[in-house]
Amino acid sequence: MLRALELAGRGPAHGPNPRVGCVLLDRRGTALGEGWHAGAGSPHAEVAALEAARRAGADVRGATAVVTLEPCNHTGRTGPCTEALLAAGVTTVVHAVDDPDPDAAGGADRLREAGVDVVGGLRRGEGEELLRVWLHAVRSGRPWVTLKLAATLDGRVAAADGTSRWITSAASRRHAHAHRALVDAIAVGTGTALADDPALTVRPEEGEPPAHQPLRVVVGRRDVPEGARLREPGGALVQARSHDVGEVLAVLAERRVRHLLVEGGPTLAAAFLRAGAVDELHAYVAPVLLGAGPTAVADLGIASIGGASRWRTVETVRLDDDVLVVARPSGPRAGTTTSSTTSSPSTEET
Structure with a gap:
């Protein structure tokens, strides 16, 4: 999972999508492939890891996918990661953070329904810190x-x-x-x-x-x-x-x-x-x-x-x-929305 978090950090910090990393392991714990999400429109981390494993000639049937964020369960600019994992024959998924996005959530349930062993919350603290900007935006609106x-x-x-x-x-x-x-x-x-x-x-x-x-x-x-x-x-x-x-x-x-x-x-x-x-x-x-x-x-x-x-x-x-x-x-945040945001003295950073 620490490696998956490191991989996730390679993705862009800006943009609407989360930074996600994935490592595929065989039954002995040997890495078969790894990947990360490089930005909107590019393959998600799970798909990138599956593609890397295939390029290496690795058999991913029965593999464990270690992912920083719960695999998505919707079709956007790319297909659902849940279906890609199921089609590849992955039998165990371990993720750090549950996906709060109502459009993409439900991946863990979909995988469990298909017989995949799913474990959530591993290294949740590190995952939440890495994803703090995206998580806050999705949760708070x-x-x-x-x-x-x-x-x-x-x-x-x-x-x-x-x-x-x-x-x-x-x-x-x-x-x-x-x-x-x-x-x-x-x-x-x-x-x-x-x-x-x-x-x-x-x-x-x-x-x-x-x-x-x-x-x-x-x-x-x-x-x-x-x-x-x-x-x-x-x-x-x-x-x-x-x-x-x-x-x-x-x-x-x-x-x-x-x-x-x-x-x-x-x-x-x-x-x-x-x-x-x-x-x-x-x-x-x-x-x-x-x-x-x-x-x-x-x-x-x-x-x-x-x-x-x-x-x-x-x-x-x-x-x-x-x-x-x-x-x-460090504590409760002050105030309510103010209406005083007009003219301000100049600042040095431009």
């Missing part, structure tokens, strides 16, 4: 939201005169661009869009830009100017003309966005936090002091320390002199 902040030690995102380039290091900016390549959409408020004229594209230091460019989402009612960089080549531009976080997320869910990266500015960050809609926080902290200037997050309506929004650190990364803190909510 809204995208997983990562909020990115880039600030000084005293929490400023710009100096008093509005200048902000560059607070964080080149290493932090490279890391942020690499993370953009993993998401389905990037959001900024209209204030940031108008003040900074960001491109919101994935731009490697060397080589051609990747084929995948996230949707570029502007939240607010004001128009994006015709000559804006957001209208240049890159991901499609989506104008979410609402001040309601729930409405914005619903629009993106309809477009099958599983992972939304919120990048700016302070007002939009506060709106998502007040709505309790942030699932993970990426805070790039630079050893810089300004003493004045806009803060990374606008007013959250918290009056006392007892009402502070508490988070738990899940990872820290050293980026030259900067530090990235990755955190997730």
Whole structure:
């Protein structure tokens, strides 16, 4: 199963489909074939593993399939994995995570009905972590939201005169661009869009830009100017003309966005936090002091320390002199959806 999880990680983190890995074993525990899902329209992990075994001349009758996600039981752009496993003569299936997608679920029951021995829940914790973005989107009906902040030690995102380039290091900016390549959409408020004229594209230091460019989402009612960089080549531009976080997320869910990266500015960050809609926080902290200037997050309506929004650190990364803190909510999420997502001070990451 650990190998299947490793294989699953080779699939794209972005897109509507889950990352899945599969290993086929004979009765002695020898690997016959392995595979992973490479993205929408490509063979599912189970089918890829069966094809690999066939290419190797292996007999998969009586084999065990070890899969990170319960085999699907529906026909989409590819056929049901359950039927492929049954046709191949696989007699045992072990999976880590039950499939919560109502359109694809039921694979375990279908296999059991056909006489296959099915065991679920092996390494469930690791499987849930690998699939956390996709699982959250399917279970909740809204995208997983990562909020990115880039600030000084005293929490400023710009100096008093509005200048902000560059607070964080080149290493932090490279890391942020690499993370953009993993998401389905990037959001900024209209204030940031108008003040900074960001491109919101994935731009490697060397080589051609990747084929995948996230949707570029502007939240607010004001128009994006015709000559804006957001209208240049890159991901499609989506104008979410609402001040309601729930409405914005619903629009993106309809477009099958599983992972939304919120990048700016302070007002939009506060709106998502007040709505309790942030699932993970990426805070790039630079050893810089300004003493004045806009803060990374606008007013959250918290009056006392007892009402502070508490988070738990899940990872820290050293980026030259900067530090990235990755955190997730440690308790109940604050607030209800706010209607204050309009103009915001400019931010340094574009």
